[in-house]
Amino acid sequence: MSNSFILRAADRGHETILSTGPTASYVGGHPDAFITRQSSFNFHDYQSGRAGFGRIRVFGDETFNNPGCSYNMHPHHNFIICAFVLSGRLQHINTTGNNDELLAGDYYAFSAGSGGLHTEINVHREPMNAIYLWMLPDHLYLPPSYVRGRFDAEASANRIKPLLGADAALPIPQDAKVSRLFSTKPGRHVYRPRSSGHGVYCFVIDGTLACDGTTLGSRDSKGIWNATEVVLETGDAPADALLVETIL
Amino acid sequence: MSDRDFKRWLCLGCGFSYDEALGLPEHGISPGTRWADIPDDWCCPDCGTPKHLFEMVEIPYAPGQPTPQRPPL
Numbered sequence: 001m002s003n004s005f006i007l008r009a010a011d012r013g014h015e016t017i018l019s020t021g022p023t024a025s026y027v028g029g030h031p032d033a034f035i036t037r038q039s040s041f042n043f044h045d046y047q048s049g050r051a052g053f054g055r056i057r058v059f060g061d062e063t064f065n066n067p068g069c070s071y072n073m074h075p076h077h078n079f080i081i082c083a084f085v086l087s088g089r090l091q092h093i094n095t096t097g098n099n100d101e102l103l104a105g106d107y108y109a110f111s112a113g114s115g116g117l118h119t120e121i122n123v124h125r126e127p128m129n130a131i132y133l134w135m136l137p138d139h140l141y142l143p144p145s146y147v148r149g150r151f152d153a154e155a156s157a158n159r160i161k162p163l164l165g166a167d168a169a170l171p172i173p174q175d176a177k178v179s180r181l182f183s184t185k186p187g188r189h190v191y192r193p194r195s196s197g198h199g200v201y202c203f204v205i206d207g208t209l210a211c212d213g214t215t216l217g218s219r220d221s222k223g224i225w226n227a228t229e230v231v232l233e234t235g236d237a238p239a240d241a242l243l244v245e246t247i248l
Numbered sequence: 249m250s251d252r253d254f255k256r257w258l259c260l261g262c263g264f265s266y267d268e269a270l271g272l273p274e275h276g277i278s279p280g281t282r283w284a285d286i287p288d289d290w291c292c293p294d295c296g297t298p299k300h301l302f303e304m305v306e307i308p309y310a311p312g313q314p315t316p317q318r319p320p321l
């Protein structure tokens with residue numbers, strides 16, 4: 001018998017982080033820039049939800065508004081930080097020597113390890129929306145590392161496409177895996193976690209699908225564990241979802 | 249892991265870790281200082297996250313990094 005939780009879009013934590021006032025040293029782009037963050041799990045001022053899921057500690061649906069909107073260069077340790085750009089353009093700069101512009105469909109995983117630093121910036125008028133995912137690593141103080149990839153929705157449509165982690169082209173130092181399903185037609189897609197000790201967090205980016213019988217709309221999500229498979233059913237309208245598998 | 253073993257705590261704001269065995273001598277906390285003995289109003293030196301938002305972890309160190317230690321009897 002599998003277990004699950006359902007998190008509706010409106011029930012996530014909501015924060016607006018200004019580039020003025022007490023958060024000015026953290027968020028750049030003064031005076032007009034601000035970040036909106038919708039957290040699936042407890043993070044920062046939002047502490048009334050779930051603590052995390054398996055190795056996932058942060059799952060933030062973030063929008064950088066107005067040119068110059070950024071997280072200033074800041075230190076990190078140990079967490080594996082992944083960003084999946086959904087719209088707009090993100091400039092990601094880190095101290096392993098990367099300075100990348102990421103467009104919709106692009107993603108990266110930055111393992112901050114023993115103390116990598118990074119900055120995230122939107123220099124354009126168009127808002128930048130990305131999913132930020134933080135995972136605990138399998139070792140502390142690994143050498144910082146960075147990988148990036150691109151999800152081509154058209155080429156990968158109507159199947160579950162691994163993006164990061166086990167069985168994907170881009171490895172991460174954790175027993176976790178991120179996949180994406182972009183569907184354009186009715187279908188039944190079965191996701192099989194590597195063991196019943198792995199949980200799956202399904203987050204709908206856009207559209208509607210049924211996840212193990214639960215209808216999930218845009219930005220709704222469901223976590224499932226003690227399951228040998230997770231069934232995603234899609235309809236005529238396009239649907240887009242991220243699947244994060246993690247050891248529990 | 250027994251209660252006696254030194255433990256590690258991770259800042260959920262940035263990943264900064266506090267290892268009881270190592271302390272934080274550069275911040276005036278000597279090696280062997282237990283988490284419970286750190287003041288409740290202590291914050292992450294890197295990101296300001298308060299002590300109560302740290303999480304105890306049992307994640308091992310990468311090769312070449314500090315090896316877990318046991319306190320002297």
Ligand SMILES: [Zn+2]
Nearest residue numbers: 259262292295
């Ligand atoms: Zn911190």
